Amino acid sequence: MRAYYFDNEPTDQRLPHDYDPSRPVDVETLGKIGVLYWKVPVEGYLPEIDAIAAKRNYKNRDTINVTKEGLGDQYEAKIKSFFEEHMHEDEEIRYILSGSGYFDVREHPKDQWVRIAVAPGDLLVLPAGIYHRFTLDTENKIQALRLFKDEPKWTPLNRSSETDGNTHRIDYRGYHI
Known part of the structure; x- marks a missing residue:
């Protein structure tokens, strides 16, 4: 994992979008905005993932393959929807099994994008x-193991004045100021 401030240049979203020189963000800073991170080697990962899941009450899981082959006709629509700025009313937990990609998170209260490059x-x-x-x-x-506290669901709420008033967003802002 490597985290840094996103440069906001209007080029391909799949590019690194790192400043030159880079403006890195450390794990401690991510923790201050509520983002948690573990490095768990893929070989023999199951016992450690199971222990983390038990400690954090993640009861369900599934695997997602984000590839043209894995998503078929839904590929372009899914890639577009994944990159829309949104929030969830539940934690989003991803363990990367193969491939790579980027999670961008808003640093609160500055509202700057932090790009998190993830890999196996x-x-x-x-x-x-x-x-x-x-x-x-x-x-x-990318192939990722998704963990869930309850039944598997992925309900994105795209950023709007309505989501700004969502109780989960208000609770998040109140806690991470």
Whole structure:
């Protein structure tokens, strides 16, 4: 995992979008905005993932393949929807099994994008209420284990004045100021 401030240049979203020189963001700063991170080697990962899941009450899981082959006719629409700025009313938990991509999160209260480059072995937890988005990198493929506290669901709430008033967003802002 490597995190840094996103340069906001209007080019391909799959490019690194890093400043030159880079403006890195450390794990401690991510923690202040509620983003949690673990490095869990993919080989033999199951016992450690199971332990983290038990400790954090993640009861369900599934695997997603974000590739043209894995998503078929839905590929373009899914890639577009993943990159729309949104929040969830639940944590978003992803453990990267193969491939790579980027999670962009809004640093609160500055509202700047922080880009988090993820690769195999990275476990990322985004808190409920944080504005974020996801994109593949130029390799165009990622396989991730998704963990859930309850039944698997992925309901994005795109950023708007309505989501700004969502109780999960308000709770997030109140906690991460």
